[in-house]
Amino acid sequence: MSKRFENRIILCTGAGSGIGRATAIKLSQLGAILALTDINPTSLPETLSLCEKGDHMSSAFDIGSTDSCNTFVLSIINKYNRLNHIFNCAGINPTSLSTVSISDEYWDKLLTTNLKGLFNITRACIPHLTSGASFVNVASIAGLRPTAGFAVYCASKYGVIGFSKCMALELGPNGIRTNIIAPGYIDTPTNAAVVEGKEAAEVMAKQVSYGRMGTPDEVADLAIFLFGDESRYMNGSVVEINGGLV
Template structure:
């Protein structure tokens, strides 16, 4: 078992969606309207949670999907089945997005299969709760930044030569970037980096007709929290601190990604949407 795999399995990450109870709600809530017709989207972390919901909704709107995932083969194949049930094509790519070489391979395989990339959804992430900053090992710190932010640099660098005017990049940041999280110091720090990356990359690419935006979900019921080391007590009250008093579902977040990826958001770049249950973050 290599060092990366050891780190991942320390907290049972990334976790099987098929084993969660209750099951996360990924199903699109309305008929498609062709907003992504014949587009090609790369979606990282697409085997479960928000990534699966995004893949399903994008497929319903007419896109072919490259499903990028880390370890959960069964969940990835289920996402593939979902995409194909919408009448679209899908490929599954097992890869560690924290590796530059792997990100190069993701882009190469997508281009080989579909011939183009129109949308890049940087959604993959990991977290490891720690109550004391002294408990965060150097290995964990490096791994969290590698997965959550280095991956975005690597994938954009690999995809950039193939992104044409009209392309869209949407990154997944978090409410923790805005309000902080005392037990997720390294995770929330990466989310701050992602927001800065989004705004800066937008400035870098907007003149070339490529829009870059982000989504900052609040507490969403996905494998990330129950499999990422959250305590039983925290899970029992997960999402109750939001004004809506409940966690969100992946299919309540996916429409924000769709809006930013399609032409409905043609005059938006460098922005962040906040599906977070009513938390006011002023950012």
């Protein structure tokens, strides 16, 4: 396998499971040196054990904490003296709720992780980036089309897309790209249908023309493309990966 990301330092949030884990594993196989984070302290060692051996680092913390994000990014710079790419993948999947049923706590939880966390990491990284660096941010199809019962989640993911497009405009003149992945129904441990069980997952799969949910590996392949030179003229792009939603 080509080591086309050899010696590139790549920060991945949400690396403890699902899309974040799959992307970290594939990047390590392509030679990347990883700085991984997740809120779950027990999942990161497992991710690292599945990655190709390398001078990787990891830290478990809540990306909703500004201080924790700043500290982690500085630790990356202190260790490697550079940072090449950022994969903002951490997020919380939604629960179906009517707007009047949404509590302040639920609103704060989703917006803090899905949007503020991405902002915290991005702001901390920008001063250390040079031309050729890039962000790939994970939004959702819920950031492109409204869905009844998911107002908070949609708000957070619409926000991810809007914020990311602004970063593309701000950072593009410095040779730094920002692109967005909008996954559809992906078979991850935190997907609401997967959590509910086989029948719910089958109902969700029937809404896809392929007749199945996507896999984290398939999203990881798209992230790798967006980090690579093949996508060098893509900036501010939102790429859907949904298997053809009916």
